[in-house]
Amino acid sequence: MIDSRPTVVDLFAGAGLFSYSFKQVGFRVTQAIEIDAIAAATYANNLGDHVVAADVSRVKPNGHCDVIIAGPPCQGFSTLGARRADDPRNSLCLEVVRWARTMQPKVVVIENVAAFLESDEWQGVRRGLRRLGYEVEAIILDAFDYGVPQRRRRSFTFASRVGMVTAPRQRRSLRSVREAWEGLPSEADGRNDHYAPTPSRIALERMQIIPPGGDKRDVMRRAPHLAAPSWWNVSSEVTDAWGRMEWDQPCNTLRTALQNASKGRYIHPEQHRVISLREAARLHTIPDSWVFTGLPTQIARQIGNSVPPSLGRTVARAVKRLL
Numbered sequence: 001m002i003d004s005r006p007t008v009v010d011l012f013a014g015a016g017l018f019s020y021s022f023k024q025v026g027f028r029v030t031q032a033i034e035i036d037a038i039a040a041a042t043y044a045n046n047l048g049d050h051v052v053a054a055d056v057s058r059v060k061p062n063g064h065c066d067v068i069i070a071g072p073p074c075q076g077f078s079t080l081g082a083r084r085a086d087d088p089r090n091s092l093c094l095e096v097v098r099w100a101r102t103m104q105p106k107v108v109v110i111e112n113v114a115a116f117l118e119s120d121e122w123q124g125v126r127r128g129l130r131r132l133g134y135e136v137e138a139i140i141l142d143a144f145d146y147g148v149p150q151r152r153r154r155s156f157t158f159a160s161r162v163g164m165v166t167a168p169r170q171r172r173s174l175r176s177v178r179e180a181w182e183g184l185p186s187e188a189d190g191r192n193d194h195y196a197p198t199p200s201r202i203a204l205e206r207m208q209i210i211p212p213g214g215d216k217r218d219v220m221r222r223a224p225h226l227a228a229p230s231w232w233n234v235s236s237e238v239t240d241a242w243g244r245m246e247w248d249q250p251c252n253t254l255r256t257a258l259q260n261a262s263k264g265r266y267i268h269p270e271q272h273r274v275i276s277l278r279e280a281a282r283l284h285t286i287p288d289s290w291v292f293t294g295l296p297t298q299i300a301r302q303i304g305n306s307v308p309p310s311l312g313r314t315v316a317r318a319v320k321r322l323l
């Protein structure tokens with residue numbers, strides 16, 4: 001029987017959550033490329049062996065597809081930490097233009113942090129795709145507006161030869177940490193990646209002081225002897241570090257170090273531990289049936305890097321309407 005589903009190639013595929021989103025709304029992913037062998041193993045376990053563990057820039061594109069989706073590395077564009085115009089990873093996004101030249105997709109979708117749109121590289125990608133005859137537009141979507149109980153603003157750049165994607169209608173279905181974790185055992189029992197590291201003694205003492213919605217500033221105020229010396233040197237006004245989640249709010253953006261309390265608002269709403277990997281997956285709308293490969297830090301990276309499927313499906317449906 002002929003498979004009439006539109007075809008997708010996924011570049012910088014990670015653990016495969018953007019691919020999964022497209023698959024769920026009726027696309028067929030024929031090829032995926034991911035440099036990290038462990039993330040590629042998660043991809044293969046869940047979606048099939050069309051994934052290749054390789055450097056996108058060293059693979060020769062071959063054949064045609066209807067859609068290219070890509071999530072190039074975003075460290076160089078992120079507004080967190082040093083934003084490095086000379087980060088060699090930034091130029092990887094131009095690989096998408098090279099692939100589009102050969103594969104001739106009808107639509108290209110590039111997902112990245114919002115700040116990507118302010119970079120020279122984004123201008124370069126836009127120029128390159130326009131030269132190939134594409135109309136190019138970008139939008140910023142917050143995952144929370146599309147069924148994800150997480151505040152997560154991401155840019156989506158669309159290049160199309162078949163008309164422009166219209167901004168999807170908002171649909172806030174899951175709104176809070178409480179809703180996301182419904183039915184999950186409250187203790188992180190280690191089963192099905194419901195695993196959280198045991199905090200060190202000082203981490204535990206700090207967590208005991210931080211209320212829901214609070215962060216390291218509560219420690220500095222109420223138990224200064226537990227504050228790290230470095231906390232006093234930098235402005236503590238605009239940080240989520242040692243933040244504790246709140247039951248009835250969405251969580252803040254989950255990043256790659258989502259089990260490191262010093263890197264964000266990752267402490268459980270009432271227990272004195274960071275969130276488990278499965279809790280993080282739930283906050284990302286990744287199904288419980290998704291099997292991860294790797295050490296906890298590698299799994300955390302796969303989750304923090306990924307497109308939450310509920311948002312991914314919204315984007316995939318918008319693309320499908322054009323085909």
Ligand SMILES: C[S@@+](CC[C@H](N)C(=O)[O-])C[C@H]1O[C@@H](n2cnc3c(N)ncnc32)[C@H](O)[C@@H]1O
Nearest residue numbers: 012013014015016017018035055056071306307
């Ligand atoms: C933001 S993540 C993409 C996540 C993916 N879209 C998802 O939804 O799961 C970027 C990925 O690019 C991979 N990567 C970085 N450099 C690469 C390269 N040169 N070739 C292939 N993959 C690369 C990283 O290992 C990382 O998994």
